[in-house]
Amino acid sequence: MAQQVQFRRGTTSEHSSFTGAVGEVTVDTDLSVVVVHDGSTAGGNPMQPYDVDTAKTDVVQSFTAAQRGSVIALTPAATVTPNFSLGNNFSLTINQTTTLGNPTSLTAGQSGAIAITQDATTAYALTYGSYWKFEGGAPNLGTTLSATSTIVYYVVSSTHIAAKLISEPVS
Numbered sequence: 001m002a003q004q005v006q007f008r009r010g011t012t013s014e015h016s017s018f019t020g021a022v023g024e025v026t027v028d029t030d031l032s033v034v035v036v037h038d039g040s041t042a043g044g045n046p047m048q049p050y051d052v053d054t055a056k057t058d059v060v061q062s063f064t065a066a067q068r069g070s071v072i073a074l075t076p077a078a079t080v081t082p083n084f085s086l087g088n089n090f091s092l093t094i095n096q097t098t099t100l101g102n103p104t105s106l107t108a109g110q111s112g113a114i115a116i117t118q119d120a121t122t123a124y125a126l127t128y129g130s131y132w133k134f135e136g137g138a139p140n141l142g143t144t145l146s147a148t149s150t151i152v153y154y155v156v157s158s159t160h161i162a163a164k165l166i167s168e169p170v171s
Contacts, residue, residue, distance in 0.1 A: 115148050
């Protein structure tokens with residue numbers, strides 16, 4: 001048996017009287033949106049048929065718990081080119097003189113960190129692609145074996161990454 005579908009048009013306040021009938025489609029003339037009601041009233045608001053604990057990408061939000069992204073392991077090579085579409089935080093253990101190349105998929109406003117760990121037996125140099133901009137020029141990576149330094153970065157544009165190297169203190 002087919003399910004009955006009901007259509008309504010009106011303002012947001014008129015839709016607040018929604019009874020919760022599954023299959024009702026409303027056109028909200030205040031918000032210029034069509035809402036398909038599935039019977040749920042998340043947070044008691046029929047105009048929000050979603051889980052109120054789900055983060056949304058198009059509204060300002062305050063988080064009450066820690067938010068974190070995965071750390072993407074970069075593969076050691078003579079030139080390492082991070083793909084910034086994969087995440088914000090990366091790790092790399094260098095096992096040869098390495099160039100941190102210009103990343104792919106840069107988006108202005110992205111920020112994150114890259115943890116660089118020196119080899120356990122030999123200290124190697126790290127150089128940088130032309131997009132990497134450091135105050136005072138490109139820094140030298142520390143030479144302490146197995147030490148980790150961190151590059152924090154902010155993508156200014158598709159060809160400009162403002163960055164700072166934070167070296168692990170030598171004990």
